[in-house]
Amino acid sequence: MSEIISTEGLGIPVEVGAIDSQLKKLWEADEASTNASLMNFLVYTEHPSKLQGNSETIQELTREHACRAVLIALNRNATEVKVEAWITAHCHLAHGKKSICSEQVSFLLHGKSLGRLRNTVFAHLNSDLPLVFWWQGEFSDLFEERLYRLLNRLIFDSSSWSDPKAGFLRLLEVRKDTKGGVVTQDLAWTRSYFYRLAVARLFDEPMAQKSFPEIELVRVKARSQHRTAALLLLAWVITRSGWSVQTQESDRVILESREGRRVVAELIWDDEGAPISELEIGAPNCKVKISREAGNSHLCQSVCSDDHCVELSGPADSDEAAGLVASQLSRGGKNSLFLHVLPQFMELLEWGD
Amino acid sequence: MGKTGVSNPFREDLVSRNVAEACSVVIFGATGDLTHRKLIPALYNLAVDGELPAGVQILGFARRDWTDEFFREGLEKLNRQVSRTGHDEEIWESLASNIHYHQSEFQDQDGYKRLSEQLDEIDRERGGKGNRLFYIASAPEYFDDILLNLKKAGLSQEVPNCDGCWSRVIVEKPFGTTLATAQHLNEVVNGTFEERDTYRIDHYLGKETAQNIMVLRFANAIFEPMWNKEHIDHVQITCAEQLGMEGGRGGYYDKAGALRDMVQNHLLQLLSLVAMEPPTDLTADGVRDEKVKVIRSLRQWNTPELVAENVIRGQYVAGNINGKEVPGYREEGRVDPESETEAYVALRCMIDTWRWSGVPFYVRVGKRLPKKATEISIHFKETPSVLFNAMPGGVPAGNVLVIRIQPDEGISLMMNSKLPGTTLRMEPVKMDFHYASSFGKSSPEAYERLLLDAMAGDATLFARRDEVEEAWRFIDKIHKAWAESSEELPIAGYPAGSWGPREADEMLAKDGRTWRRL
Numbered sequence: 001m002s003e004i005i006s007t008e009g010l011g012i013p014v015e016v017g018a019i020d021s022q023l024k025k026l027w028e029a030d031e032a033s034t035n036a037s038l039m040n041f042l043v044y045t046e047h048p049s050k051l052q053g054n055s056e057t058i059q060e061l062t063r064e065h066a067c068r069a070v071l072i073a074l075n076r077n078a079t080e081v082k083v084e085a086w087i088t089a090h091c092h093l094a095h096g097k098k099s100i101c102s103e104q105v106s107f108l109l110h111g112k113s114l115g116r117l118r119n120t121v122f123a124h125l126n127s128d129l130p131l132v133f134w135w136q137g138e139f140s141d142l143f144e145e146r147l148y149r150l151l152n153r154l155i156f157d158s159s160s161w162s163d164p165k166a167g168f169l170r171l172l173e174v175r176k177d178t179k180g181g182v183v184t185q186d187l188a189w190t191r192s193y194f195y196r197l198a199v200a201r202l203f204d205e206p207m208a209q210k211s212f213p214e215i216e217l218v219r220v221k222a223r224s225q226h227r228t229a230a231l232l233l234l235a236w237v238i239t240r241s242g243w244s245v246q247t248q249e250s251d252r253v254i255l256e257s258r259e260g261r262r263v264v265a266e267l268i269w270d271d272e273g274a275p276i277s278e279l280e281i282g283a284p285n286c287k288v289k290i291s292r293e294a295g296n297s298h299l300c301q302s303v304c305s306d307d308h309c310v311e312l313s314g315p316a317d318s319d320e321a322a323g324l325v326a327s328q329l330s331r332g333g334k335n336s337l338f339l340h341v342l343p344q345f346m347e348l349l350e351w352g353d
Numbered sequence: 354m355g356k357t358g359v360s361n362p363f364r365e366d367l368v369s370r371n372v373a374e375a376c377s378v379v380i381f382g383a384t385g386d387l388t389h390r391k392l393i394p395a396l397y398n399l400a401v402d403g404e405l406p407a408g409v410q411i412l413g414f415a416r417r418d419w420t421d422e423f424f425r426e427g428l429e430k431l432n433r434q435v436s437r438t439g440h441d442e443e444i445w446e447s448l449a450s451n452i453h454y455h456q457s458e459f460q461d462q463d464g465y466k467r468l469s470e471q472l473d474e475i476d477r478e479r480g481g482k483g484n485r486l487f488y489i490a491s492a493p494e495y496f497d498d499i500l501l502n503l504k505k506a507g508l509s510q511e512v513p514n515c516d517g518c519w520s521r522v523i524v525e526k527p528f529g530t531t532l533a534t535a536q537h538l539n540e541v542v543n544g545t546f547e548e549r550d551t552y553r554i555d556h557y558l559g560k561e562t563a564q565n566i567m568v569l570r571f572a573n574a575i576f577e578p579m580w581n582k583e584h585i586d587h588v589q590i591t592c593a594e595q596l597g598m599e600g601g602r603g604g605y606y607d608k609a610g611a612l613r614d615m616v617q618n619h620l621l622q623l624l625s626l627v628a629m630e631p632p633t634d635l636t637a638d639g640v641r642d643e644k645v646k647v648i649r650s651l652r653q654w655n656t657p658e659l660v661a662e663n664v665i666r667g668q669y670v671a672g673n674i675n676g677k678e679v680p681g682y683r684e685e686g687r688v689d690p691e692s693e694t695e696a697y698v699a700l701r702c703m704i705d706t707w708r709w710s711g712v713p714f715y716v717r718v719g720k721r722l723p724k725k726a727t728e729i730s731i732h733f734k735e736t737p738s739v740l741f742n743a744m745p746g747g748v749p750a751g752n753v754l755v756i757r758i759q760p761d762e763g764i765s766l767m768m769n770s771k772l773p774g775t776t777l778r779m780e781p782v783k784m785d786f787h788y789a790s791s792f793g794k795s796s797p798e799a800y801e802r803l804l805l806d807a808m809a810g811d812a813t814l815f816a817r818r819d820e821v822e823e824a825w826r827f828i829d830k831i832h833k834a835w836a837e838s839s840e841e842l843p844i845a846g847y848p849a850g851s852w853g854p855r856e857a858d859e860m861l862a863k864d865g866r867t868w869r870r871l
Contacts, residue, residue, distance in 0.1 A: 094790055205408050206480055237363075298444070313444055313447035
């Protein structure tokens, strides 16, 4: 069945060869606004029906991240090979004063044509600015070396992959090919950022620190759709704790600490809850628990021993892709912790597969 | 084990800076404006960003007979008005449950004994290990009493038998009013706390653009090779305020004056960041060693003649700002009608180092100027008088790099460009970077960063004892000349709403330069 493609919010339709001159006209028509750009931000999807939604995402994202946005959708099923293009600008009042605008160029590629995606990308970049590429969905055959070698940051969401193992193996190839030159960012990993921050925060508490050598249980509750996010979080806990996987059973993993102590890790699926709804780390006399109700923008955090509890509230990660991408771009960096956790994650990925 | 001695494997690689540790924050002068408008909103915003360590307890220490509830209500009311991130009930409730009030006179030793018991009780109840951060935000006349009583109560000492525990103090400005009083205060502080546990706050250093000075200089290969007497003609540092003595600030200001209130701390800190050599590393002492060398290298204006030549002091007379009539300085509330206090000061500073020999650093600060702006401008030398410079129409202006500290934080570079047309004519053009345009996300308030740093044991953005004393040594000599030769060194008047006294313009004119028009 063919997808319904809406292009209403994409702006003015333009000839591909006239994009630059039309953008110039757009800015000349509005002297009161400032055109700002700190990066080229590319969003690629092979679901053309998402083009409209991606434009709305850029509208949100440009509140904090001025960029030249290039949206590309590929309509693989079209028989005729052609390209349609639109231009628009997203403007926001910066600190309630000046109108700051980011320009957006959208492309709808019909049919399949060799090298067209790559050429479309490279023909419409702002020189010298970093190239951030958000690849939506599975890495397809179009995700090829001459494209990814020129990226500065690659964003993807492994939660949307039907075959995460194949996807991550492809990712490892990319890293090898580029000698680690592309910063890779999985939104499934970003989804657990505030969980990780909360764990670190709670383990600053002396009673939690004292209990660390006695941890016997780690339990993650998440939506099954967010299995990779849950596994990445678990892999992080295991890596940071220096444990190793002993056996993987259908409902749990048996781990061993450096001192030879047994630790059990469990994953529970809760499709009604938040993407990650709970993380519990338990020792005989102390329990660290972080939880989030669906739709709530806060994490409830607690560390409890027999005699007392410390309870806190902290921020939670966004449920929306735009929010996750925005917070990731704000944090920047090489994302080295993700790479550090990846081998352990790959081992866990086999679990229950 | 992390840098700060915390054994928390989950902290590793999570954030790229020293980790703030759980502690009890005791604020002296908790009923004051600073606590309500800056400190608590800063702690709240850290909680919103998930940066505030778990187990942080906040204890307000003040004289008024308030309860925990009354204290919290007042803080909540202000937080709603001023918090950078708005006010979230859930986060506030979580923070407020850890806010307490301790009523005591600052001089009452018994109050500190009770404070110690209360802190121990909180630690027992909440499993805290006894880290304490004392924030002295009271009026300066109580600094000595507070420090001495903390020592007597044993609160400045680390908790016995506790590995990695700490007790630190943050001291608000003014850090002394002369070299002698600063030295005395340093004796008292260091008699109570180790220097490594002493954090003299200068909120200018917590500002994003002030921190960006080092990045601009040392992370961009194009600037540092030109950052010296060979290429830079002069530097200007301006801190202009529209405000006068509103809100009763005349009482404090009339005793301090612009030189003590702004130059000794904020502006000399900015000057040292601009002029310092690259530090060997980014540790607190690595950076501060280089900053103090700059202040130590300032040529001393130690005679009335030198002061007359290099320092202009001024007071505003009645004028108008934004179309509104405003009174002169001596007519302001709580200001002595015969006051000799400067509401404006302009200095020519010379840094006697190899790098800066012969390059003047002009510093000016004043009240009731036409606009509010703090900025540093680096004026590069003109190109040689050949080619374009030899053409009729005059020499094009030298390049100017401007670092705007506040408001509208950013950086701009003025350069010369050809005007379109068939003739060869040049005009200066401006390349401009605005934080607000490029980064939609608002920067943390200076106090957020500084509180977090103090909890993490990172003193890089705080002034060290020798920096403070060297700055006072420079300032004191000017004050001495003013006091001893007040007739030869009169206070120049300027109309409110103007850019300061004519004498300040003349000081630059003698050097063939002008103040930058902001």
